[in-house]
Amino acid sequence: MNKYFFAVILLSSLLFANGCTTSKHVETGYAESAIHDDFPIPEAAKQGEITTNSANPNIKIGVSYELDNIGGEQGLYPPESYFQKLDDAGWAELEDRRMGHVQFFEKEDTVIAIEIHEDTFELYEMKPGASF
Structure with missing residues (x-):
């Protein structure tokens, strides 16, 4: 009887611990x-x-894009x-341009800002010579 009681308690604990972990965002592929x-x-x-008239x-x-839990909690x-x-x-x-939820990425002469939240993110292409 004690073996079964111990097994039930252990199984319950594992299920509870698994249910309380934060979910991770997993990408399966990428698009343009x-x-x-x-x-x-x-x-x-x-x-x-x-948006073309910011x-x-x-x-x-x-x-703007919706994606479950891209930025984790909050x-x-x-x-x-x-x-x-x-x-x-x-x-x-x-990295020196990072501002809170906003990160900037550059390739050649193009700068793209990403603003990440819990379930959404926005992309902004910056104008050439923009001060940010």
């Missing part, structure tokens, strides 16, 4: 973004609105595998 053909986005991202004079064009955790994919594609992060 709606604003720049050479900038990859996770394939599972659902495109939202494209109130920010530094932004050329922007687009958008506090950058998606490292996605950032690695950007690096592999030749996009260098401008």
Whole structure:
């Protein structure tokens, strides 16, 4: 009887611990973004609105995407595998320009800003010579 009781308690503990862990965002593949053909986005991202008339004079064009838990809880955790994919594609992060939830990536003469939240992210192509 004690063996069964111990097994039930152990199994319950494992199930409880597994159910309380945070989910991780996992990309299965990548596609082209709606604003720049050479900038990859996770394939599972659902495109939202494209903005061509931003109130920010530094932004050329922007687009929003929905993707479950891309930034972790409250958008506090950058998606490292996605950032690695950007690096592999030749996009260098401008770490000195990082501002909270916004990271900037540059390739050749193009700068793209990514603003990451818990279940959404936005991409903004910056105008040439933009001050940010």
